[in-house]
Amino acid sequence: MSFFIESAIAEGGAAPGGDTSSLVIMMVIFAAVFYFMIWRPQSKRTKDHKNLMGGLSKGDEVVTNGGMIGKVAKVNDDFVTITLADGVDANFQKAAVASVLPKGTIKSI
Numbered sequence: 001m002s003f004f005i006e007s008a009i010a011e012g013g014a015a016p017g018g019d020t021s022s023l024v025i026m027m028v029i030f031a032a033v034f035y036f037m038i039w040r041p042q043s044k045r046t047k048d049h050k051n052l053m054g055g056l057s058k059g060d061e062v063v064t065n066g067g068m069i070g071k072v073a074k075v076n077d078d079f080v081t082i083t084l085a086d087g088v089d090a091n092f093q094k095a096a097v098a099s100v101l102p103k104g105t106i107k108s109i
Helices: 005-012 020-054
Strands: 061-064 069-075 079-085 088-093 097-101
Touching (some): 020 097
Antiparallel strands (some): 061 069
């Protein structure tokens, strides 16, 4: 009695290629999982962030990707000036703004 795969295939008469329809079904399932678990949520996050960057205005309280919290003092095409403290202004790219905070958050911190 032999436990080698080659002899099992030779005795059973099964083709080593397998069924191609099951392969196609698995590829479709894999593509659907990839789309719904990875691609779609990422594109939604990207769209939301672009809307956030486009909606920035003077007086918004924001937090940057680096964790700095401040109030928007000036908005340009690509950059924003954020007041971090009295007399301390810093220029950031718009893409560095992670989120807009509710009004009054800075005073409550």
